[in-house]
Amino acid sequence: MAVSTQEQTTTMNNVEAVRHTLYEAMKNDDRTVILGEDVGARGNVFLITKDFIEEFGAQRVIDTPIAEASIVGIAIGMAMEGLRPIAEIQFADFIYPAFNQIVGEAAKTRYRSNGEYTCPMVIRTPYGGGVRGALSHSISIEALFYHVPGLKIVAPAFPADIKGLLNAAIDDPDPVLFLEHKKTYRLIKGEVPTGHYTIPLGKANVVRPGTQLTVVSYGLYVHWALDAANALANEGYDVEVIDLRSIRPMDKTTILTSVEKTRKLLIIHEDNKFGGIGAEISAMVAEEALFSLDAPIRRHCAPDVPAMGYAEPLEHEYMSSPTKMADAMRELVRF
Amino acid sequence: MATTITMPQLGETVTEGTVAQWLKKPGDAVDKYEPFVEVSTDKVNAEVPSPVTGTIRELLVKEGETVPTGAPIAIIDEVGAAAGTNAAGTSPTEQVAHAASAPTTTAPSTNGNGKHTAPSPAAHAPAPLDMAGLEAALRKASPAVRRLAREHNIDIRALHGSGEHGRVTANDVLTASAMGPAAAVGQAIAVGTNFGATGAPAAMPPAASKPPIPASGTSTYGEPIPGTMIPLNQARRIIAQRMVESKHNAPHAWSMVEVDVTNVWKWRTREKDRFERETGYKLTLMPFFMRAVVESLSVFPLMNAKFTPDGILVEREMNIGIAIGLATNLVVPVVKRADELSIKGLALASGALIDKARKGKLGVDDLAGGTFTVNNNGANGSYASAPIINAGQAGIVTMETVVKKPVVTADDAIAIRQMMNVCLSLDHRVVDGYVASGFLADLKKRLEAMGPTGTL
Numbered sequence: 064m065a066v067s068t069q070e071q072t073t074t075m076n077n078v079e080a081v082r083h084t085l086y087e088a089m090k091n092d093d094r095t096v097i098l099g100e101d102v103g104a105r106g107n108v109f110l111i112t113k114d115f116i117e118e119f120g121a122q123r124v125i126d127t128p129i130a131e132a133s134i135v136g137i138a139i140g141m142a143m144e145g146l147r148p149i150a151e152i153q154f155a156d157f158i159y160p161a162f163n164q165i166v167g168e169a170a171k172t173r174y175r176s177n178g179e180y181t182c183p184m185v186i187r188t189p190y191g192g193g194v195r196g197a198l199s200h201s202i203s204i205e206a207l208f209y210h211v212p213g214l215k216i217v218a219p220a221f222p223a224d225i226k227g228l229l230n231a232a233i234d235d236p237d238p239v240l241f242l243e244h245k246k247t248y249r250l251i252k253g254e255v256p257t258g259h260y261t262i263p264l265g266k267a268n269v270v271r272p273g274t275q276l277t278v279v280s281y282g283l284y285v286h287w288a289l290d291a292a293n294a295l296a297n298e299g300y301d302v303e304v305i306d307l308r309s310i311r312p313m314d315k316t317t318i319l320t321s322v323e324k325t326r327k328l329l330i331i332h333e334d335n336k337f338g339g340i341g342a343e344i345s346a347m348v349a350e351e352a353l354f355s356l357d358a359p360i361r362r363h364c365a366p367d368v369p370a371m372g373y374a375e376p377l378e379h380e381y382m383s384s385p386t387k388m389a390d391a392m393r394e395l396v397r398f
Numbered sequence: 399m400a401t402t403i404t405m406p407q408l409g410e411t412v413t414e415g416t417v418a419q420w421l422k423k424p425g426d427a428v429d430k431y432e433p434f435v436e437v438s439t440d441k442v443n444a445e446v447p448s449p450v451t452g453t454i455r456e457l458l459v460k461e462g463e464t465v466p467t468g469a470p471i472a473i474i475d476e477v478g479a480a481a482g483t484n485a486a487g488t489s490p491t492e493q494v495a496h497a498a499s500a501p502t503t504t505a506p507s508t509n510g511n512g513k514h515t516a517p518s519p520a521a522h523a524p525a526p527l528d529m530a531g532l533e534a535a536l537r538k539a540s541p542a543v544r545r546l547a548r549e550h551n552i553d554i555r556a557l558h559g560s561g562e563h564g565r566v567t568a569n570d571v572l573t574a575s576a577m578g579p580a581a582a583v584g585q586a587i588a589v590g591t592n593f594g595a596t597g598a599p600a601a602m603p604p605a606a607s608k609p610p611i612p613a614s615g616t617s618t619y620g621e622p623i624p625g626t627m628i629p630l631n632q633a634r635r636i637i638a639q640r641m642v643e644s645k646h647n648a649p650h651a652w653s654m655v656e657v658d659v660t661n662v663w664k665w666r667t668r669e670k671d672r673f674e675r676e677t678g679y680k681l682t683l684m685p686f687f688m689r690a691v692v693e694s695l696s697v698f699p700l701m702n703a704k705f706t707p708d709g710i711l712v713e714r715e716m717n718i719g720i721a722i723g724l725a726t727n728l729v730v731p732v733v734k735r736a737d738e739l740s741i742k743g744l745a746l747a748s749g750a751l752i753d754k755a756r757k758g759k760l761g762v763d764d765l766a767g768g769t770f771t772v773n774n775n776g777a778n779g780s781y782a783s784a785p786i787i788n789a790g791q792a793g794i795v796t797m798e799t800v801v802k803k804p805v806v807t808a809d810d811a812i813a814i815r816q817m818m819n820v821c822l823s824l825d826h827r828v829v830d831g832y833v834a835s836g837f838l839a840d841l842k843k844r845l846e847a848m849g850p851t852g853t854l
Contacts, residue, residue: 326542326568357542357568397562 075255078248080222081187082111084229085149087259089119095233096141098125099134099151099187108153109189109248131157135164135186139238142184143172147233155190155242156202169238170213181236185229189245190218191283191333193382196245197373203334203365208240209311209343215264216311218242220285222253224308227262234261244282251286265312269321273303275396277321279344280331281307284383288331291388300396310340318344319352326357329395331388336364358398363391401450401474405459407467408439408762413632415439416464417471422454428474435471439632442761452476542568550575569708576647576707619726633727644789648705648825652784653834655842659800660816662686665849673742673854679749683818684720684774687797688744690844691772692716692737698837702769703792705827719768719788720748722755729755730788732768742854776800776818785823792828795841796821820845 075083088095097112103126106113116124127134131152138148152158158165165186172182192201205216217232217239219225225243232239270285271292280288285306292302303321307314322328328348330341341362348360363383365371371381405415418438428434433445434454452474459471539547539554543566547554552574559566619628630638666683673681695702695716703712716737719730731751733739739747754760771788776799785794798819805815820841824834 326540354541354545357540394562398565398567 071257072254073257074252075222076249076252077222077225078109080225080255084226088233094147096123096146096148098127100127100129100153102151131161132164135161138184139169139182142182143180147183149185152188154200155188155204156199158204166211170211182238183236184238185232185241187241189243191244191246192371193246198370201371205310206334206339209340215239217309218281219308220282220306222255224262226255227260231261231264246283265309265314267314267317268306268308270306271304273301275301275325276327276392277303277325278329278331279305279318281310284331284333287385288388290385291392294389295392302392322348322352323355326355327395328360329363329391331363333365335367336362337367339364358395361395399476401476402470403472405465405467405469405471406446408442408444414464414466417459417461419461420457424454424456426454428454443759444761450474450476543571546571573706637728640789641786644786648787650823651826652823653838654782654819654821655838657818657820657842657845658815659818661849662845663816665852669854681745684748685741685744686848688718688736688772689741690841693844694837694841697840698833700829700833701792701837703828704790705825710828713769717767717769719771721771721773722752729760731755731760731764782819783821787823787825793822793824
């Protein structure tokens with residue numbers, strides 16, 4: 064999975080993988096700058112950049128005001144002038160004030176300047192629910208940015224992918240929105256190669272091969288989809304699970320290859336169904352693999368309500384679960 | 399509101415049905431699930447339950463009249479239903495009406511126990527009333543199914559769907575393709591085992607021996623008239639199709655063993671009068687034979703299997719088809735889970751099926767799900783036969799005629815014993831001679847160990 068020259072690995076959870084990768088980036092390249100709310104003295108609310116300010120100084124680890132438009136705007140300027148800024152939006156739910164900077168400026172820099180300028184920046188942000196985060200700490204924002212050409216969006220699920228993709232995002236000459244599912248931060252552990260490596264943006268990963276159904280997901284739900292698929296294996300169903308990893312660019316080849324094999328597609332995501340990532344994947348497969356389809360493409364997604372509620376039953380209702388996923392998978396395999 | 403009831407599809411390949419008898423007349427009240435009409439097809443007779451509670455407004459088809467499946471046959475004024483639904487459209491009510499009017503593999507009138515034999519792990523017992531879903535599914539083949547059917551030259555309508563509500567899946571098409579264009583004629587119309595190389599029943603038509611002559615008149619299967627053409631009915635068409643396709647696609651290999659049935663014959667002779675008195679069924683050698691067959695199958699599960707493009711599917715259940723030649727066609731009703739029955743249980747189950755077959759009362763469920771077939775071919779003196787395998791199974795065994803013969807015994811004496819040949823045709827794609835001869839030897843050993851006394 065990981066492109067590594069070294070065999071040696073360390074066990075890390077997702078939040079450690081982010082911290083480890085950022086630390087290496089700061090150490091290896093003086094142009095790297097981290098800026099955001101509480102990234103300095105506080106060391107980030109999840110302690111991702113703890114002690115960074117002591118080691119790399121306040122010039123490169125910058126505490127900003129609560130002003131997301133400024134965080135991204137400043138980062139754009141840094142990137143255009145040769146630095147490698149990694150801007151942090153403390154929670155994805157707070158990203159809206161920076162929408163213009165991301166969509167209107169960063170994504171269009173290369174095009175507007177006829178290639179004279181690029182915007183090699185990373186915007187990191189924790190997203191997603193299942194942590195009783197309610198309206199302001201649970202939201203999935205990917206679909207809001209998915210529509211925008213010039214912007215790459217990454218949402219890894221495993222520690223090794225976080226490292227490889229964050230390195231690739233930092234290296235990339237264009238803006239990358241790097242989404243970290245906050246429930247996976249300490250929930251998901253895995254082996255991470257110790258050396259420097261990158262995973263190409265836009266490459267999905269078949270995390271469980273199967274023959275009867277293709278499930279495409281990303282983030283936390285990849286793990287739940289794997290649980291569901293493994294449970295269904297006991298019932299004799301053979302489900303393939305694809306971790307998108309990068310949601311834009313979309314890895315058409317991996318998805319189409321799988322669907323041509325299984326002939327059935329289920330897209331699972333935590334974000335709302337309407338106009339979500341699943342809609343685009345669904346349309347793509349319908350356009351390019353219609354004659355491989357033996358069942359309607361299905362999407363198992365959150366309901367169209369304004370937000371994830373705080374009350375536990377509301378959160379459960381909004382979120383999927385391995386059981387709900389298994390039901391959706393079973394239904395489609397049997398179809 | 400009024401609910402229009404349509405002619406159900408009794409079996410995947412059946413395209414029309416005959417109203418045998420109306421059980422209700424206009425003005426009669428009818429409860430939901432209460433049988434209100436008896437429908438017969440080439441293959442089955444079934445009482446059709448009402449999908450709704452209400453009053454019969456109108457019967458649209460006369461008794462004895464044959465109409466295509468899906469054609470309206472009656473209108474019921476439904477009690478307490480929401481008004482304003484378009485009965486002719488695809489409203490939910492209409493779908494229910496379609497669905498409920500169709501007895502399926504679990505039709506209460508043909509088999510009240512709701513037992514369903516799943517053809518694969520992925521399948522599960524469908525809701526009892528899913529024929530509308532099946533019809534819709536057959537009409538609405540997925541793009542993949544259409545493409546594969548086109549590529550493999552398969553007629554989707556002839557396939558037995560393994561998907562939800564009997565939908566034909568892409569795998570069904572591929573399986574059918576691997577077995578030949580007609581392989582997929584539903585298990586529900588499980589015909590096509592004997593009338594083999596030997597032992598053609600007396601009622602076989604003479605037509606085959608002469609080149610087709612333009613018919614100056616038509617005759618029937620029961621009364622063939624020289625110089626005339628017998629029109630192919632659905633049953634005959636399917637038998638022909640399946641025979642050709644099985645013979646063509648499954649490489650048949652053949653083997654025979656001679657079995658000393660003296661003791662089991664004695665046992666059967668001793669029990670038969672009492673058995674008939676107590677149960678009303680004749681006790682033939684068949685249930686003894688079936689018992690030995692299921693025991694041998696459990697030792698050789700590969701003989702209870704089917705060839706698919708994905709691999710050899712070893713069947714979960716032992717559902718034994720019994721080939722029954724009737725004057726006009728051949729039916730192969732299935733004794734479900736035969737391995738769970740004693741000799742007596744097998745005698746009762748097969749007796750009931752034979753009874754139904756002769757009366758034309760076999761239901762869809764009676765014909766579905768066979769995994770292996772036995773054929774009593776010896777009744778008219780056949781000494782050996784080369785039966786054609788029922789498509790989708792690994793083999794078929796025959797019981798040939800029982801004859802007294804001088805036999806050299808173990809101690810070199812000559813004794814008069816009752817001997818019977820057992821012939822096996824096997825699908826060489828599924829098993830090789832090693833397994834098949836092992837199976838036959840085991841079967842022979844078991845039959846010879848049976849009797850002369852015992853518990854049925």
